[in-house]
Amino acid sequence: MAGSIRRHWKRWLIAGVATAAVLGTAGPYVYINYVQDKPPAALSLDNPPGSDSSGGSTGSGEQGVEGAWRVGSGSQAGYRVDEVLFGQNVTAVGRTEKVTGELEIAGNRAVSGSFTVDLASVKSDSDQRDGQFRGRVMNTERYPEATFELTEPVDFGSAPAVGEQVSAKASGELTVHGETNPVSFELDAQRTAEGFRVNGSIPVTFADYGIEAPDFGGIAVEDEGSIEFLLAFDRA
Template identity: 75%
Template sequence: MARTRPTRWKRRLIVGVATAALVGVGGPYVYINYIQDDPPAALSLDSPPARPESTSGSGSGSDGQAREGVEGAWRVGSGSQAGYRVDEVLFGQNVTAVGRTEEVTGKLEIEGTRAVGGSFTVDLASVKSDSDQRDGQFRGRIMNTERYPNAVFELTEPVDFGSVPDVNEQVTGEATGDLTIHGETSSVTFDLTAQRTADGFRVNGSIPVTFADHGIDAPNFGGIAVEDEGTVEFLLAFGPA
Protein backbone atom coordinates (compact mmCIF):
# COMPACT_ATOMS: atom_id res chain seq x y z
CA MET A 1 0.00 0.00 0.00
CA ALA A 2 1.52 3.32 -1.00
CA ARG A 3 2.28 5.86 1.72
CA THR A 4 0.31 9.04 1.63
CA ARG A 5 2.40 12.17 1.40
CA PRO A 6 2.04 14.71 4.25
CA THR A 7 -0.40 17.44 3.53
CA ARG A 8 1.01 20.91 2.91
CA TRP A 9 0.07 22.24 6.36
CA LYS A 10 1.75 19.28 8.05
CA ARG A 11 4.94 19.86 6.08
CA ARG A 12 4.91 23.52 7.07
CA LEU A 13 4.35 22.56 10.71
CA ILE A 14 7.31 20.17 10.66
CA VAL A 15 9.54 22.78 9.01
CA GLY A 16 8.41 25.42 11.53
CA VAL A 17 9.14 23.19 14.52
CA ALA A 18 12.56 22.25 13.11
CA THR A 19 13.38 25.91 12.45
CA ALA A 20 12.33 26.96 15.95
CA ALA A 21 14.46 24.20 17.46
CA LEU A 22 17.46 25.29 15.37
CA VAL A 23 17.02 28.93 16.39
CA GLY A 24 16.52 27.96 20.05
CA VAL A 25 19.76 26.00 20.12
CA GLY A 26 21.83 27.80 17.51
CA GLY A 27 20.82 31.35 18.39
CA PRO A 28 22.30 31.37 21.92
CA TYR A 29 25.39 29.51 20.64
CA VAL A 30 26.06 32.09 17.94
CA TYR A 31 25.40 35.02 20.30
CA ILE A 32 27.54 33.69 23.17
CA ASN A 33 30.44 32.44 21.05
CA TYR A 34 30.57 35.04 18.28
CA ILE A 35 28.75 38.20 19.37
CA GLN A 36 28.86 38.56 23.15
CA ASP A 37 32.04 40.10 24.58
CA ASP A 38 34.26 37.95 26.77
CA PRO A 39 33.74 38.49 30.51
CA PRO A 40 36.20 40.91 32.11
CA ALA A 41 39.31 39.37 33.61
CA ALA A 42 39.35 38.73 37.34
CA LEU A 43 40.30 41.78 39.40
CA SER A 44 43.99 41.87 40.26
CA LEU A 45 46.69 44.36 41.19
CA ASP A 46 47.41 44.59 37.45
CA SER A 47 43.87 45.87 36.83
CA PRO A 48 43.65 49.60 36.09
CA PRO A 49 41.68 51.64 38.64
CA ALA A 50 37.94 51.91 38.01
CA ARG A 51 38.57 55.66 37.88
CA PRO A 52 41.73 57.67 38.53
CA GLU A 53 42.84 57.40 42.13
CA SER A 54 42.46 60.63 44.02
CA THR A 55 45.44 62.42 45.49
CA SER A 56 43.20 64.33 47.86
CA GLY A 57 40.25 63.63 50.10
CA SER A 58 40.11 59.94 50.99
CA GLY A 59 43.37 59.30 49.15
CA SER A 60 45.63 61.52 51.25
CA GLY A 61 46.08 63.01 54.67
CA SER A 62 44.33 66.14 55.84
CA ASP A 63 47.33 68.25 54.82
CA GLY A 64 47.53 66.65 51.36
CA GLN A 65 50.93 65.07 52.14
CA ALA A 66 51.75 61.38 51.80
CA ARG A 67 52.11 59.65 55.16
CA GLU A 68 55.29 57.93 56.24
CA GLY A 69 55.03 54.20 56.95
CA VAL A 70 51.89 52.07 56.96
CA GLU A 71 50.86 51.95 60.61
CA GLY A 72 47.58 53.51 61.64
CA ALA A 73 44.10 53.95 60.20
CA TRP A 74 43.30 53.78 56.48
CA ARG A 75 40.10 53.99 54.48
CA VAL A 76 38.87 52.87 51.08
CA GLY A 77 39.13 55.60 48.47
CA SER A 78 38.50 56.20 44.77
CA GLY A 79 39.81 53.63 42.33
CA SER A 80 38.20 50.78 44.32
CA GLN A 81 35.76 48.26 42.92
CA ALA A 82 34.05 45.02 43.92
CA GLY A 83 31.50 42.61 42.56
CA TYR A 84 30.63 39.01 41.76
CA ARG A 85 31.78 36.32 39.35
CA VAL A 86 29.66 33.20 38.80
CA ASP A 87 29.39 30.49 36.16
CA GLU A 88 26.01 29.93 34.56
CA VAL A 89 24.44 27.91 31.76
CA LEU A 90 22.54 30.13 29.34
CA PHE A 91 20.26 28.11 27.06
CA GLY A 92 22.71 25.21 27.10
CA GLN A 93 25.86 27.35 26.72
CA ASN A 94 28.43 27.86 29.49
CA VAL A 95 29.08 31.51 30.31
CA THR A 96 30.67 33.49 33.14
CA ALA A 97 28.59 36.31 34.59
CA VAL A 98 30.42 39.28 36.12
CA GLY A 99 28.93 42.31 37.87
CA ARG A 100 30.84 45.18 39.47
CA THR A 101 30.47 48.49 41.24
CA GLU A 102 32.70 51.32 42.41
CA GLU A 103 30.38 52.02 45.36
CA VAL A 104 32.64 50.52 48.02
CA THR A 105 33.52 51.88 51.46
CA GLY A 106 35.76 50.51 54.17
CA LYS A 107 38.53 50.94 56.71
CA LEU A 108 41.64 49.16 57.90
CA GLU A 109 43.90 49.40 60.96
CA ILE A 110 47.54 48.37 60.66
CA GLU A 111 50.03 47.66 63.45
CA GLY A 112 53.54 46.70 62.38
CA THR A 113 53.24 44.10 59.64
CA ARG A 114 49.67 43.12 60.55
CA ALA A 115 46.22 44.30 59.61
CA VAL A 116 44.55 44.00 63.01
CA GLY A 117 41.06 45.17 62.10
CA GLY A 118 39.02 46.29 59.19
CA SER A 119 35.95 45.89 57.03
CA PHE A 120 34.51 46.87 53.68
CA THR A 121 30.96 47.34 52.43
CA VAL A 122 29.64 46.94 48.87
CA ASP A 123 26.46 48.68 47.68
CA LEU A 124 24.76 45.76 45.92
CA ALA A 125 22.02 47.86 44.32
CA SER A 126 24.69 49.61 42.23
CA VAL A 127 26.28 46.41 40.87
CA LYS A 128 26.04 46.18 37.07
CA SER A 129 26.82 43.45 34.56
CA ASP A 130 26.54 43.41 30.77
CA SER A 131 22.85 42.49 30.97
CA ASP A 132 20.01 44.68 32.22
CA GLN A 133 17.85 41.57 32.60
CA ARG A 134 20.45 39.88 34.79
CA ASP A 135 20.84 43.06 36.86
CA GLY A 136 17.10 43.25 37.44
CA GLN A 137 17.00 39.66 38.64
CA PHE A 138 20.08 40.24 40.81
CA ARG A 139 18.57 43.27 42.55
CA GLY A 140 15.14 41.67 42.83
CA ARG A 141 14.42 37.99 43.37
CA ILE A 142 18.04 36.93 43.95
CA MET A 143 19.53 39.49 46.37
CA ASN A 144 16.45 41.56 47.30
CA THR A 145 18.59 44.69 47.59
CA GLU A 146 15.68 46.78 48.90
CA ARG A 147 15.78 44.69 52.08
CA TYR A 148 19.47 43.72 52.01
CA PRO A 149 21.26 46.59 50.26
CA ASN A 150 24.85 45.77 51.23
CA ALA A 151 27.41 42.99 51.36
CA VAL A 152 29.82 43.40 54.28
CA PHE A 153 33.12 41.71 55.12
CA GLU A 154 34.74 42.20 58.53
CA LEU A 155 38.06 40.81 59.72
CA THR A 156 37.84 38.55 62.77
CA GLU A 157 41.55 37.66 62.92
CA PRO A 158 44.68 39.72 62.16
CA VAL A 159 46.32 39.35 58.75
CA ASP A 160 50.10 39.06 58.98
CA PHE A 161 51.83 40.16 55.78
CA GLY A 162 55.26 39.28 57.18
CA SER A 163 56.97 42.55 56.23
CA VAL A 164 56.34 46.20 55.41
CA PRO A 165 56.66 46.46 51.63
CA ASP A 166 58.52 49.14 49.74
CA VAL A 167 56.58 51.28 47.27
CA ASN A 168 55.27 49.08 44.39
CA GLU A 169 56.26 45.90 46.23
CA GLN A 170 53.62 43.21 46.80
CA VAL A 171 53.04 41.06 49.89
CA THR A 172 50.54 38.28 50.59
CA GLY A 173 48.56 37.10 53.58
CA GLU A 174 45.53 35.05 54.59
CA ALA A 175 42.37 36.76 55.78
CA THR A 176 39.65 35.28 57.99
CA GLY A 177 36.43 37.10 58.72
CA ASP A 178 32.66 37.29 58.56
CA LEU A 179 30.91 37.81 55.25
CA THR A 180 27.32 39.06 55.47
CA ILE A 181 25.13 38.83 52.37
CA HIS A 182 21.33 38.67 52.13
CA GLY A 183 21.09 39.06 55.90
CA GLU A 184 23.09 35.87 56.59
CA THR A 185 26.66 35.74 57.92
CA SER A 186 29.26 33.04 57.26
CA SER A 187 32.92 32.71 58.22
CA VAL A 188 35.32 32.78 55.25
CA THR A 189 39.07 32.44 54.75
CA PHE A 190 40.86 33.54 51.59
CA ASP A 191 44.18 34.87 50.26
CA LEU A 192 45.01 38.56 50.04
CA THR A 193 47.62 40.39 47.99
CA ALA A 194 48.61 43.94 48.92
CA GLN A 195 50.75 46.46 47.06
CA ARG A 196 52.13 49.63 48.56
CA THR A 197 51.69 52.83 46.56
CA ALA A 198 53.23 56.30 46.95
CA ASP A 199 50.49 57.46 49.33
CA GLY A 200 48.71 54.27 50.42
CA PHE A 201 48.23 50.75 49.16
CA ARG A 202 45.91 48.50 47.16
CA VAL A 203 44.48 45.18 48.34
CA ASN A 204 43.11 42.44 46.10
CA GLY A 205 41.24 39.25 46.92
CA SER A 206 38.47 36.86 45.94
CA ILE A 207 36.04 35.47 48.52
CA PRO A 208 34.30 32.13 47.79
CA VAL A 209 30.54 32.23 48.34
CA THR A 210 28.11 29.30 48.62
CA PHE A 211 24.64 30.72 47.99
CA ALA A 212 22.89 28.34 50.40
CA ASP A 213 25.06 29.64 53.26
CA HIS A 214 23.31 32.99 52.83
CA GLY A 215 19.78 31.79 52.29
CA ILE A 216 19.95 32.41 48.53
CA ASP A 217 18.34 29.89 46.22
CA ALA A 218 20.49 29.04 43.20
CA PRO A 219 19.07 31.43 40.57
CA ASN A 220 17.55 29.19 37.89
CA PHE A 221 14.95 30.75 35.59
CA GLY A 222 14.05 31.36 31.95
CA GLY A 223 16.71 29.10 30.37
CA ILE A 224 19.40 30.24 32.83
CA ALA A 225 20.94 27.88 35.40
CA VAL A 226 23.47 29.30 37.85
CA GLU A 227 26.06 27.32 39.80
CA ASP A 228 25.59 26.90 43.56
CA GLU A 229 28.81 28.84 44.26
CA GLY A 230 30.42 32.05 43.09
CA THR A 231 33.00 34.58 44.25
CA VAL A 232 33.06 38.13 45.56
CA GLU A 233 35.97 39.93 43.87
CA PHE A 234 37.45 43.14 45.17
CA LEU A 235 40.28 45.58 44.51
CA LEU A 236 40.48 48.20 47.23
CA ALA A 237 42.56 51.39 47.10
CA PHE A 238 43.38 52.67 50.59
CA GLY A 239 44.49 56.14 51.59
CA PRO A 240 45.09 57.65 55.04
CA ALA A 241 41.92 58.12 57.09
Protein backbone atom coordinates in the same frame (compact mmCIF):
# COMPACT_ATOMS: atom_id res chain seq x y z
CA MET B 1 -2.77 15.68 -6.63
CA ALA B 2 -4.18 16.14 -3.13
CA GLY B 3 -1.92 13.37 -1.80
CA SER B 4 1.09 15.02 -3.38
CA ILE B 5 0.21 18.35 -1.70
CA ARG B 6 -0.20 16.62 1.66
CA ARG B 7 3.21 14.95 1.29
CA HIS B 8 4.83 18.27 0.40
CA TRP B 9 3.05 19.96 3.32
CA LYS B 10 4.33 17.30 5.73
CA ARG B 11 7.88 17.69 4.43
CA TRP B 12 7.69 21.48 4.82
CA LEU B 13 6.30 21.09 8.34
CA ILE B 14 9.06 18.66 9.32
CA ALA B 15 11.68 20.93 7.76
CA GLY B 16 10.24 23.94 9.59
CA VAL B 17 10.31 22.15 12.95
CA ALA B 18 13.87 20.97 12.33
CA THR B 19 14.96 24.49 11.36
CA ALA B 20 13.37 25.96 14.47
CA ALA B 21 15.14 23.37 16.62
CA VAL B 22 18.50 24.19 15.02
CA LEU B 23 17.95 27.92 15.45
CA GLY B 24 16.83 27.40 19.04
CA THR B 25 20.13 25.65 19.76
CA ALA B 26 22.43 27.61 17.50
CA GLY B 27 20.95 31.04 18.26
CA PRO B 28 22.12 31.25 21.89
CA TYR B 29 25.47 29.69 20.92
CA VAL B 30 26.10 32.27 18.20
CA TYR B 31 24.98 35.15 20.43
CA ILE B 32 27.03 34.07 23.46
CA ASN B 33 30.19 33.14 21.55
CA TYR B 34 30.21 35.71 18.74
CA VAL B 35 27.96 38.64 19.64
CA GLN B 36 27.92 39.05 23.42
CA ASP B 37 30.93 40.75 24.97
CA LYS B 38 33.27 38.55 26.98
CA PRO B 39 32.97 38.96 30.75
CA PRO B 40 35.46 41.34 32.38
CA ALA B 41 38.69 39.78 33.59
CA ALA B 42 38.98 39.15 37.31
CA LEU B 43 39.97 42.17 39.38
CA SER B 44 43.71 42.17 40.03
CA LEU B 45 46.64 44.36 41.04
CA ASP B 46 48.12 44.28 37.53
CA ASN B 47 48.37 47.90 36.36
CA PRO B 48 45.68 49.16 38.75
CA PRO B 49 44.04 52.30 37.35
CA GLY B 50 45.04 55.60 38.87
CA SER B 51 47.95 54.24 40.87
CA ASP B 52 51.56 55.32 40.80
CA SER B 53 53.82 52.36 41.43
CA SER B 54 57.09 54.12 40.61
CA GLY B 55 59.75 53.94 43.27
CA GLY B 56 60.88 57.51 42.73
CA SER B 57 57.79 59.27 44.09
CA THR B 58 57.53 60.62 47.59
CA GLY B 59 54.41 60.26 49.69
CA SER B 60 52.76 57.99 52.17
CA GLY B 61 54.52 54.96 50.69
CA GLU B 62 57.89 56.21 51.98
CA GLN B 63 56.47 57.20 55.38
CA GLY B 64 55.45 53.67 56.39
CA VAL B 65 52.08 52.03 56.46
CA GLU B 66 51.24 51.95 60.17
CA GLY B 67 48.09 53.71 61.27
CA ALA B 68 44.54 54.18 60.08
CA TRP B 69 43.43 53.87 56.43
CA ARG B 70 40.15 54.15 54.56
CA VAL B 71 38.83 52.78 51.28
CA GLY B 72 39.17 55.51 48.64
CA SER B 73 38.44 56.24 44.99
CA GLY B 74 39.37 53.63 42.42
CA SER B 75 37.98 50.80 44.56
CA GLN B 76 35.66 48.19 43.07
CA ALA B 77 33.77 45.12 44.26
CA GLY B 78 31.15 42.77 42.90
CA TYR B 79 30.25 39.20 42.04
CA ARG B 80 31.40 36.56 39.58
CA VAL B 81 29.25 33.48 38.99
CA ASP B 82 28.84 30.84 36.30
CA GLU B 83 25.50 30.52 34.54
CA VAL B 84 23.93 28.15 32.04
CA LEU B 85 22.06 30.32 29.55
CA PHE B 86 19.84 28.29 27.20
CA GLY B 87 22.30 25.40 27.34
CA GLN B 88 25.42 27.57 26.96
CA ASN B 89 27.95 28.16 29.76
CA VAL B 90 28.56 31.84 30.51
CA THR B 91 30.16 33.84 33.31
CA ALA B 92 28.15 36.66 34.83
CA VAL B 93 29.99 39.59 36.40
CA GLY B 94 28.52 42.56 38.25
CA ARG B 95 30.46 45.41 39.84
CA THR B 96 30.18 48.70 41.67
CA GLU B 97 32.52 51.45 42.81
CA LYS B 98 30.33 52.19 45.83
CA VAL B 99 32.58 50.56 48.41
CA THR B 100 33.48 51.91 51.85
CA GLY B 101 35.74 50.61 54.58
CA GLU B 102 38.66 51.10 56.92
CA LEU B 103 41.84 49.34 58.01
CA GLU B 104 44.21 49.66 60.96
CA ILE B 105 47.82 48.57 60.52
CA ALA B 106 50.30 47.98 63.36
CA GLY B 107 53.80 46.89 62.42
CA ASN B 108 53.46 44.51 59.48
CA ARG B 109 49.97 43.35 60.40
CA ALA B 110 46.48 44.53 59.58
CA VAL B 111 44.97 44.25 63.05
CA SER B 112 41.41 45.29 62.21
CA GLY B 113 39.40 46.25 59.18
CA SER B 114 36.20 45.91 57.21
CA PHE B 115 34.63 46.91 53.92
CA THR B 116 31.03 47.31 52.79
CA VAL B 117 29.59 46.99 49.27
CA ASP B 118 26.42 48.79 48.14
CA LEU B 119 24.66 45.86 46.45
CA ALA B 120 21.84 47.98 45.01
CA SER B 121 24.39 49.76 42.80
CA VAL B 122 25.97 46.60 41.36
CA LYS B 123 25.60 46.44 37.57
CA SER B 124 26.36 43.78 34.97
CA ASP B 125 26.01 43.84 31.18
CA SER B 126 22.32 42.93 31.42
CA ASP B 127 19.51 45.09 32.79
CA GLN B 128 17.35 41.97 33.12
CA ARG B 129 20.01 40.22 35.22
CA ASP B 130 20.43 43.34 37.36
CA GLY B 131 16.70 43.48 38.01
CA GLN B 132 16.67 39.85 39.13
CA PHE B 133 19.78 40.41 41.26
CA ARG B 134 18.29 43.38 43.09
CA GLY B 135 14.88 41.75 43.41
CA ARG B 136 14.22 38.05 43.83
CA VAL B 137 17.88 37.02 44.30
CA MET B 138 19.38 39.51 46.76
CA ASN B 139 16.34 41.57 47.83
CA THR B 140 18.51 44.68 48.10
CA GLU B 141 15.59 46.74 49.36
CA ARG B 142 15.76 44.71 52.57
CA TYR B 143 19.45 43.75 52.45
CA PRO B 144 21.17 46.66 50.66
CA GLU B 145 24.76 45.86 51.69
CA ALA B 146 27.34 43.09 51.94
CA THR B 147 30.03 43.45 54.60
CA PHE B 148 33.31 41.72 55.37
CA GLU B 149 35.05 42.20 58.72
CA LEU B 150 38.41 40.81 59.83
CA THR B 151 38.30 38.53 62.87
CA GLU B 152 42.04 37.80 62.95
CA PRO B 153 45.08 39.97 62.15
CA VAL B 154 46.55 39.61 58.68
CA ASP B 155 50.33 39.19 58.83
CA PHE B 156 52.09 40.44 55.70
CA GLY B 157 55.54 39.51 57.06
CA SER B 158 57.19 42.76 56.02
CA ALA B 159 56.23 46.11 54.55
CA PRO B 160 56.85 45.99 50.78
CA ALA B 161 58.67 48.70 48.90
CA VAL B 162 56.64 50.96 46.64
CA GLY B 163 55.47 48.94 43.64
CA GLU B 164 56.03 45.55 45.29
CA GLN B 165 53.33 43.03 46.17
CA VAL B 166 52.88 40.70 49.13
CA SER B 167 50.36 37.93 49.77
CA ALA B 168 48.65 36.75 52.94
CA LYS B 169 45.65 34.83 54.21
CA ALA B 170 42.66 36.71 55.61
CA SER B 171 40.01 35.33 57.96
CA GLY B 172 36.83 37.10 58.93
CA GLU B 173 33.05 37.19 58.75
CA LEU B 174 31.04 37.85 55.60
CA THR B 175 27.49 39.16 55.95
CA VAL B 176 25.24 38.86 52.90
CA HIS B 177 21.44 38.70 52.65
CA GLY B 178 21.14 39.05 56.42
CA GLU B 179 23.31 35.96 57.12
CA THR B 180 26.84 35.95 58.54
CA ASN B 181 29.41 33.18 57.99
CA PRO B 182 33.15 32.76 58.67
CA VAL B 183 35.33 32.92 55.54
CA SER B 184 39.03 32.56 54.75
CA PHE B 185 40.76 33.48 51.51
CA GLU B 186 44.05 34.61 49.99
CA LEU B 187 44.63 38.29 49.29
CA ASP B 188 47.35 40.33 47.61
CA ALA B 189 48.50 43.80 48.60
CA GLN B 190 50.54 46.29 46.59
CA ARG B 191 52.17 49.37 48.01
CA THR B 192 51.87 52.54 45.94
CA ALA B 193 53.40 55.99 46.31
CA GLU B 194 50.33 57.31 48.11
CA GLY B 195 49.02 54.23 49.91
CA PHE B 196 48.31 50.67 48.93
CA ARG B 197 45.80 48.41 47.16
CA VAL B 198 44.35 45.11 48.29
CA ASN B 199 42.85 42.48 45.99
CA GLY B 200 41.04 39.24 46.73
CA SER B 201 38.14 36.93 45.97
CA ILE B 202 35.81 35.54 48.65
CA PRO B 203 34.08 32.24 47.81
CA VAL B 204 30.33 32.23 48.44
CA THR B 205 27.99 29.24 48.66
CA PHE B 206 24.55 30.78 48.15
CA ALA B 207 22.66 28.35 50.40
CA ASP B 208 24.85 29.41 53.34
CA TYR B 209 23.33 32.88 53.06
CA GLY B 210 19.74 31.86 52.44
CA ILE B 211 20.02 32.76 48.75
CA GLU B 212 18.22 30.57 46.25
CA ALA B 213 20.28 30.21 43.07
CA PRO B 214 18.09 31.38 40.16
CA ASP B 215 16.76 28.69 37.82
CA PHE B 216 14.06 30.00 35.47
CA GLY B 217 13.36 30.93 31.87
CA GLY B 218 16.32 29.04 30.37
CA ILE B 219 18.75 30.50 32.92
CA ALA B 220 20.36 28.42 35.69
CA VAL B 221 23.00 29.73 38.09
CA GLU B 222 25.61 27.60 39.84
CA ASP B 223 25.28 27.07 43.60
CA GLU B 224 28.54 28.90 44.27
CA GLY B 225 30.13 32.15 43.18
CA SER B 226 32.58 34.71 44.51
CA ILE B 227 32.79 38.30 45.69
CA GLU B 228 35.72 40.05 44.01
CA PHE B 229 37.26 43.22 45.35
CA LEU B 230 40.06 45.64 44.56
CA LEU B 231 40.39 48.23 47.32
CA ALA B 232 42.50 51.39 47.17
CA PHE B 233 43.41 52.71 50.64
CA ASP B 234 44.15 56.33 51.52
CA ARG B 235 45.21 57.80 54.86
CA ALA B 236 42.25 58.25 57.16
